[in-house]
Amino acid sequence: MSRFVYADNAATTPVSPEVIEAMAPCFSEVWGNPSSQHGKGYEAKAALDDARSRIASCLGCRPDEIYFTSCGTESDSWAIKGAAALMKKKGRTHIVTTKIEHHAVLHTCRALEKEGFEVTYVDVDSDGIVKMDELDAAITDKTALVAVMYANNEIGTVQPIREIAKLAKSRGALSFTDAVQAVGNLEIDLSTLGVDMLAMSGHKIHAPKGIGLLYVRRGVRIANLIDGGGQEKRKRGGTENLPYIVGLAKAVEIAVARIPELDKVREKRDRLIDGLLRIPYSTLNGSRENRLAGNVNIGFEFVEGESILMWLDMAGICASTGSACSSASLDASHVLLAIGVPHEKAHGSIRLSISHETTDEDVDYILETLPPIIERLRELSPLWEDHLKTKRN
């Protein structure tokens, strides 16, 4: 295999050398327990506080509003269950979310349904943007939480979070956004965004797997996640993962600083979209304008996504059929079905998620590799055969 092109950055990213360098001292020197009452502990506590402050200033919040977790899923799950437990005391037992959330949110909501909560899954339009009138209509005086993702992991569409947060607040509900795909891809300023909670993950922005965070606005007293020691203001006990927290701080700083460079990523994304749409019977899934800088999601009729991925993989190109988390599932993507893509087209959709590291040569290589793969698979496809026959008649 001569070439390697990683176009699955929405699944995970490699840890950047700067992040590794930032973490290294936490293994060799700054290895103390931040809770210890001695020099080694104070040193670790200082590194922890420093990391928290730096992240807070990148996101526009206070350091004490940041709670470190192990991943985006943990943050999602904690935010929703923690808010549900808090609001239940006030007689609010209803959650509003959307049909295109990540499974970390959808399955948490499903779990709460079993505990007696009511959940409304609001529709999105064919562009993949939440229908604000439906969202508005779904909120009642029983609504505890409005949970809408910032940017979708499969089709990259960006939701109007500011308006959603405002709407939730005006109705006495809390708001939460899963920003796992958004941090580093969009300007996020928590001081004006208005959400009560926001989740993010490290490994999507070149920090290691195993670190994430949950922002909780000061004064919002969601239920504890882990009762234990005094870490994370007693809300999530357990000795802090200092090396990864320090790595996360570095990764967030770099990601935020590079936001102005996203125009270059967007150019490459557009070149990919335009080039791939030249393949007959192909469609872009999700809004063209309102999408993440690195997200391409295209459906090819008459072929199936996994077969496309296998050929791409053999050509050294890493892509995905949507969410890596559902690759074991045979069902078509719930996101694509929600935006109205029919089953067979949904099965033939692939996601390419590029990054700052993607080069023009990478884009060229994808553009020359994909068309013959689609052609080859169509030659195998009975649907293509039927289509050609119908066309002839």
Add this chain to the structure above:
Amino acid sequence: MQYSEKVMDHFTHPRNVGEIDNADGVGTVGNAKCGDIMRIYLVVDENDVIVDCKFKTFGCGAAIATSSMATELIKGKTIWEALEITNAVVVEALEGLPPVKVHCSVLAEDAIKYAIADYLKRSGRPVPFELPEDDDDHHGEEDED
């Protein structure tokens, strides 16, 4: 999904791909909802021997590989011998399939049965075996993580 070398071989070099215009029997199974559709064409001689067969498949790597292997296994056999080829035989010949993909081999077995039934009907003979029902949910609920 990581596949065996044999599966990869049949996926990258599928045998017996194509359509047969004057086929003696054609079987199409599966549906777009599941993401797999398989069609098998048979040419059968007067002794009920499958002298040629071809396939077309819309589906994942496992679906393509099982179709290819299934056509290899039934070629040259009588239709009665071909009916003995179960999905387990196809899976074994492919040196295994991931559990979540075993349903693809069931689809291949079903496609053969439908093609043979079609041949028997066309030649005015009874179909002395039961045809599997087309089931939307033959793969059941899979756990996601």
